[in-house]
Amino acid sequence: MSEVYDAIVLGAGAAGLFCAGIAGQRGKRVLVLDHAEKPGKKILISGGGRCNFTNRDxxxxxxxSTNPHFxxxxxxxxxxxxxLDLVEAYGIAWHEKTLGQLFCDGSAKQIVAMLLxxxxxxxxxxxxxxxxxSVARGEEGYTVAxxxxxxxxxxxxxxxxxxxxPKMGASGLAYDLARQFGLKVVQPRPALVPLTLPGSEALFRELSGVSTEVVARCGKAAFxxxxxxxxxxxxxxxxxxxxxxxxRGDTVTTDLLPDREPGWLKAAKRERPRSALRKVLAEGLPERLAEALCERLGLGGELGNxxxxxxxxxxARLACWPFVPDxxxxxxxxxxxxxxxDTAGLSSKTMEARKAPGLYAIGEAVDVTGWLGGYNFQWAWASGFAAGQAL
Incomplete structure (x- = not known):
């Protein structure tokens, strides 16, 4: 005998738990299912264990998204x-780290506990x-085994x-279900991910562990x-x-010294012609990186020469240093x-599928990807709220 509910939520992550809580408090009988042993596993490792739960900006x-208006x-x-009002209502202390990013002072466990x-x-x-x-659709709705x-x-x-x-148990189940019920899927790909360089860039791969502030660009995007x-x-x-x-095939450019005014190297040459380029670069960059750049530029010796x-x-090269990741x-x-x-098959107001009444999709399962820094959590809350209010 199948148990009967008003709504079944697949996934006990940020979006799923939040959506379920909203719907449950509206009087709906809700069941949340997850194959993991405990809820909120990805929340617990986020933000270095402190959960970057939203972004002010x-x-x-x-x-x-394929549809940026969605x-x-x-x-x-x-x-x-x-x-943030909800976080504060639970007495969870928080701080703003940088660029509008909000974190728990304590642990991401507090966010999971709040959602539960x-x-x-x-x-x-x-x-x-x-x-x-299995998931099937019949006269009485959706049946999940x-x-x-x-x-x-x-x-x-x-x-x-x-x-x-995937080591956290992530899978493509959302896409399989979407296709099963007639929804299209925009080709999934890794995002917010480290890029790899070909062997021709071994000089830079040998700098492993070196970090510096840059302006990185790809197409019209700049950070x-x-x-x-x-x-x-x-x-x-x-x-x-x-x-x-x-x-694949795109060039990523980096401004390695973003605060320098045009003509700064010639000015340095006039002021201290006996200084080496490597030494001048090392004033604004890690020394190992400065050496590697000089080697790649083929410029050694004193500025005056x-x-x-x-x-x-x-x-010009330092202001727009190109990398072509492989x-x-x-x-x-x-x-x-x-x-x-694909958002084309969903209502932007309720997250319900247009061609499959009663079917909703929220959070990361949808073709919506936020910037680094709490944006994806905010999408989980916002999309979960929209569906939770509509169930």
Whole structure:
């Protein structure tokens, strides 16, 4: 005999738990299912264990989607301030780290506990530890088989995320379900992910562990944050940000000394002609990086022995140093997934599928990807709120 609910939420992550709590407190009988042993596993590792739970500067243009307008409705109806009010109501201490990023002072466990308490207030049943065996749609709604049990409800919410971080149990279940019920899927790809460099860039891969602030660009996207050289290529916040915009074959450029005024190298030559270029660069860059750049530029010796033309060329190169990555570190190291369930088949107001009444998709499962820094959590809350209000 199948258990009967008003709604079944697949996925006990940020979006799923939040949605379930909203619907439960509206009087709906809700069941949350997750194959993981405990709820909120990705929340617990986020933000270095302190959960970067939102960003004050959330705005639609800071999200990638095939339809850039899709996020506007949900984000306007559930804001970072709304979620912060909830955090503060639970007495969770928080701080702003940088660039609008809000973190728990204590632990990400506090956010998971808060979400579970919100579910408890709505008498939501949360069941973890059994894989979803099948999902079918009949006259009475959607029937989900899990373990030795099954449940039926007129509404089903897909909140199982994307395939990023598979070691946490992430999978492409959301896309399989979407296709099963007639929804299209935008090709998923790793986002907020380190990029790899080819063997021809071994000089830079040998700088593993060296970090410096840059302006990284890919296409029209530009981010000023730290870049980190790794044994495989490039990482750090600036690189993770542009990776969401990067496609194979694209060039990523970095302004390695973003605060320098045009003509600064010639000015340095006039002021101290006996200084080596390497030494001058090391005043604004890590020494190992300065040495590698000079080696790649082929410029050694004193500034006074270098022509103004050579210095202008070096300055231009440093302001727009090109890297052509040969790939990324894939879903294993990606913080999120770009692409996903096509928003063209969903209502931007309720997250309900247009061609499958009662079917909803929220959070990372959808073709919406935020910037690094709490934006993806805010999308989880906003999309979860939209669906939770509509169930």
């Amino acid at each position: 959330t705005a639609p243009e800071r999200y990638l 996020v506007k409705s949900a984000l306007s109806r559930y804001t970072p301030r709304d979620f 308490e919100e579910c408890a207030k709505g008498d939501v049943a949360v069941h973890c530890g059994d894989a979803i065996a 899990f373990g030795a049990r099954s449940a039926t409800a007129p509404a089903l919410v897909i909140a199982t995320g994307g395939p990023s971080i 000023r944050e730290a870049a980190l050289f790794t044994h495989r290529g490039l990482s750090g916040p600036a690189i993770l940000q542009v990776s969401s915009y990067w496609q 270098l022509s103004d033309k050579a210095l202008d060329a070096a300055e 790939g990324s570190e894939g879903f294993a190291k990606a913080e999120v997934t770009a692409g996903g369930i």
